[in-house]
Structures are given as structure tokens and as C-alpha cells.
Amino acid sequence: MPSKLCDYEILYLIGSGSYGKCLKVRRKSDSKILVWKDMDYGSMTEPEKQQLVSEVNLLRELKHKYIVRYHDRIIDRSKSRLYLIMEYCAGGDLASLITKCRKDRSFLDEETILKIFSQLLLALQACHGQRRRNGNQGKVLHRDLKPANVFLDENNDVKLGDFGLARVLHHDTSFAKTFVGTPYYMSPEQMNKVQYNDKSDIWSLGCLIYELCALVPPFTAPNQKLLAVKIKEGQFRRIPSKYSNDLQECIASMLNLTSTLRPSLEDIMGSLMLRKYVKEYS
Ligand SMILES: CNC(=O)c1c(C)[nH]c(/C=C2\C(=O)Nc3ccc(Cl)cc32)c1C
Secondary structure, eight states: OOOOOOGGGEEEEEEETTEEEEEEETTTTOOEEEEEEEEOOOOOOOOHHHHHHHHHHHHHHHOOTBBEEEEEEEEETTEEEEEEEEOOTTTTHHHHHHHHHHTOOOOOOOOOOOOOHHHHHHHHHHHHHSSSTTTSSSBOOSSSSSSGEEEEEOOOEEEEOOOOOHHTTTTOOSSSHHHHOOTTTOOOOTTTTOOOHHHHHHHHHHOOOOOOOOOOOOSSSSSHHHHHHHHHHOOOOOTTTSSOHHHHHHHHHHHHHSSGGGHHHHHHHTSSTTHHHHHHOO
């Protein structure tokens, strides 16, 4: 039986992003704490609404301990709004964690980074292993890996969220409108408008792990034009010296300008540096 908005008690706003607003809610039937994300689909074309439906159906199928769990959806046609009822992640998002580390001038321990790294690899492996239905063959690619889309639960375990909804909700595939904010993690192939592929997720993951280490993205610029130049040049500073050469070399391999030369998820998971973490968190 689909739930209704009145089945939930709104507690407070916990975040808003390119997709809409995130509210912490309590389910009245069992007092379970959840989150609802409300999204306005009013200005979408029919094909985009179909795409949104397929993305939500995909979310329903993605059941994995390191992926934000989808619970339900509520459609309010009178307001053209879609409400996704999702798992509550008490630790918030990695963007807030990075901001706090910068403010406190404190770097994360390598152990913490490798835990997050290995859990994200396991989450992405589950996505890439998930096959799209309805004729859309091919892997489920995240397409929007960034610190604001990675959450932590009460045990500081990773919860990967938001699969392509940001892309759908911007219902404009042009570069300028596809991304809200500066696309720091955009891969060279995306800059060159070449087909997004699984190695593009590897690039974005490399950028994310780099930023967890350095507390800044590997490529920064005052505007998107100069950022594109920086990304295509592919030059970036070493992560802080407190981090191992193994971690530096792994990130550098993920930021290879040639997507086919980047390691696969399995290559990274099988590396000497990560294999014990992957085993522990599998
Ligand atoms: C300041 N906000 C937070 O600390 C925070 C907390 C405690 N949780 C969240 C966000 C989510 C959360 O807790 N569950 C979610 C499921 C999907 C999406 Cl896209 C976001 C969330 C946030 C942004």
C-alpha cells in the first residue's frame, strides 16, 4: 500500500541540493526516522518524466549496505511534486565533513579515508553490477559522484545516494545546465562530450578520494572555462605528504586522462593497499 504524506511527521529541514529539499521525518506507524526528498517535476517534458520514473525504479532495486536505502515514493499530482522516502544517515554528507576538516585545519587519517574508499568501491560495484531493465541495457552508472552525494550513517559507514536524479531533474543535457555549481569532478571525456562510461565514475571517485585527502579538489579554477582547461591538462598537486605513496599512486591512476587506462573497480579493490579493507567491509 503506497504511503501518503500524512503518514509522516515532518521534523525539520536537513539539507537542500540541486534536486530539491531534504526533510527529516518520523513515520507515524512505527516512529522510524527517515528522510523525504521532495522534487518538483512540474516543468519536465514527458520523456524526462519517464526518465525520472526509470531512475526511481532503479533506486528501488538498489539494495546494498553502502547505498542509501529507498523506502517509498509519494506523488502529489496537484503540486507536481515527487517525494522519495529514504534512509536517514545520521552522519550527514562528506561535503560537510570536508568543510569541518578545513575549518579545524585537520586532515583525515589515512585509515578513515581507506575505509570510505573501500565502501564506496563496494557501493559502485553493486551499481555497476545492476542491470537496467526496460530495454535500457548497461550498467547503472552513478554519474554524479561528489562529496555532497555521499552520506555517513551513525556508525560512520558510507551511504551512496542520488543516482542520476540530479541529471534528470536538470532536464537539460547541455553542459551549462546539467550541473548546478562548478563541475569539479567532470572527467575529460565529459568535457569533450564523449559518452559517459564506467571509467568516468572511476575519475569522479578519484577526485572524491583526492579531496578527502587534500580537502580541496584536484582541479580548481575561477570559472568553468578555465576548469575545463585544467582538467584536460590533467596536472594536480600530490596529496599531503602525510599520506602514503600507494594512495597517491592509486589516485593518480584513477585520474588518467585516457579513460581506458584507468583501473577498473576490481583492479582497485584487489590492490595491496585496499584488499584487506574490501574484505573487512564486504
Ligand atoms: C546538515 N545536514 C546533515 O547533517 C544531514 C543529515 C544528518 N542527513 C542528511 C542527508 C540525508 C539523509 O540523512 N538521508 C538521505 C537520503 C538521500 C539524500 Cl539525497 C540525502 C539524505 C544531511 C544533509
